[in-house]
Amino acid sequence: MPIACASLPKNVERTPSYSIPADPTTTISKNIKAKLAAHNGESGFNALFNGEDAFISRLAGMRTAERSLDLQYYIWNNDLTGTILVDEVLKAADRGVRVRILLDDLNLGQHEKRLRMLSMHPHIEVRMANPFAHRSLRFMDIFRLGKIDRRMHNKVFIADNEIAIVGGRNIGDEYFWASNEMNFGDLDMWCIGPVVSGLANEFDTYWNTDIAFPIESLTSNIKPTELDYLTFRENLKGDTYQASQARYIQQLYQSNMGRSYATGDVPLNWAPAQVIFDPPEKFSQEPHEQTDNLQSQVRPYMRESRQEVFMISPYFVPGDTGVDFLKKKIQAGTNVIVLTNSLASGDVAAVFSGYKGYRKKLIKNGVTLYELKPHDHQNLTKRKRTMGSSSSHAGLHGKTLVFDRKTILVGSMNLDPRSVFLNSEMGVIIDSPEMAEKFVSQFQENLPEIAYRLGLNEKGKLTWNTYEDGHKKTFTSEPETTWWQRVKASLMSLFVPENQL
Template identity: 40%
Template structure:
């Protein structure tokens, strides 16, 4: 998260492949992608002064007070990560704002959507913001979901629907190849979940053979408000298209009803899933509902790349949150911990970390090994810097596939 200078390295590696692809496919592709007029989208913002008895009670009894003091709870396993989102949805009074890179249609994705529907059915306003990279074949289902009077779905940086996506990848390189990876789930502007998990089985420990070791944090207080402000900036941006505008198709009511029935049957088939059982019986669920969760209290800030980033050139650091993080890194006095699945520091990053080590700052990095990564080309970009990092005194760890989280091997020269 902190040394996120891997994007430029990844872009360079992709450019060669894209240029070759461009040479091969240009003769057989044609047409221009067209997006509908988005100028009449409505502007909506987070509700303020919402009373949420559960969250308000926890915050009122916090052991530490202050304008910048928030409460934090680490969600380090998939079951609790689902439970936390579900309970927040159930205690939401007026609003749920959720933004994800992807929401799958698998077991976890279906249960997640069902929690949003239940909240909307009791009058909660639900705003869902998605990146378009993995949602193109689900337009009809999204359109049906968006038809609920208390739900609105918007798609950030969408593809045109009149031309194939491959063509848009080629001609839109630098824009269509840049995605919104923001992941947040916020209720009433007062409680939020931030972290690395998208919504899908592989992010919530559904299958041990495909289990992304992500982390989330549940936070209440000013951090939640800052998250809401960031969500509003993306939600109201010119690149966020309402589903009702983007999916310009007549919804077949009979087919819509049939798909709703199939979804209800799927939810009924999941009543004995470990996620719903955990939601009923776990200590976390009970403590969240009763307002008795033990939070760690302290100052916190939320940093987000501005949505305007996609309107400017790749590598323009004035539109990267790295610029905001850099002073914290430069002024570190004792320790920096970097936890990133895709870590490609580049020569500049290696030199920066080496300079910190010379000042006596302890630097620890945890990233994927070749056996655990899902993007081998990123690992190839990272591995070329391992020896230089180690020689500089950086403590470099890799997650080894098949080892428990307390058995991470340290890399040595």
């Protein structure tokens, strides 16, 4: 068969499985029982702004789980934090915890041998979403471009069907402030209560769909033996030990941060909430066929906002339709504030190239537009503890919308065409004026120093305005960038189709 004709395996055996109901005898259940009883029908949320909290909360969940772990991610890096969490997965499985891991194949397929070894454990299943047909020469899947450009961008962590973590973070050093090169300002929600059932339903929906392939079906050429498995575990033990010696990990282990998440003894905001997500059918639908995608579920909240819409997205490509929509909102009296990446802080120049041409229109229409500086990500909300990285470069990765300071959406969806029409996305909508008000207030207090506010001068040229040490500074070209970064962004805007951004 010619290499260009490779196809995915047919008649794949997918044994359906579903979330294990919460068990009142588990440690997690006992720890949170009284809290849930006092807030009948509401869910409890702890916002994970801090990268270290985001890591240790996952670590605590894995260590405390007794019945099940359901893990769904777009990226799971093979770095120090990723290695330690893989080790914790195996330790949980050794205790008899059932583990289901659902990963997107774009980034994780390169680790298929390692994942196949992981799946040899009798209590671990691994599935890959929308996999490539060509396992080694992936570029040959260009003949299936209409299929493989659809990626599963969902992110959720569920332990014992009692606690969950949902938001923008993948698994990797840069998401947990452990990288020495680049770290991301991001946001997850640690949550308990009825919302966990909604997140479990999202996981089950994707796990049992035909876009999720068991790793065994994709790696028929890999026939690991028991000796291979034991060698894998022995090598992982060495990798984990080496990772645990890192200053970042040592300081986390020496702190008491994990104990609070293990017991559920963390500050909580209680509120009604609902889980929203793209249906898996989106992978086979054209944009005009997507009547129930995530955008359509969010649209009513945008339309009904009267006072303010606060938008945080690392990738922001509104398109002409989005610009016109925001213009009408502003004309109707709604204040619109957007925080996104600057050219200096962004990690995807192609997406920035699609965004840059809309800036003047947005500002002229009355949008308050901010771009994050390539540092100070740890101070987004005045939380200054840091144990890990010495990185001087940082970017924005959180995806959050706040409507009228009453309702807050935290999830995986960027505000760009790729998230809206190509990738699958998810999120949780929380009806909490207290959380929404606190969130916006903290950001607005800090924005003048951590970001540039864009404006137009008397000649209609863009300006970047910020405060440093209490003094206002104004720039007339993309701050903290090189000429090559600026040229590259301009060139990409000519060649990269906007609907792929």
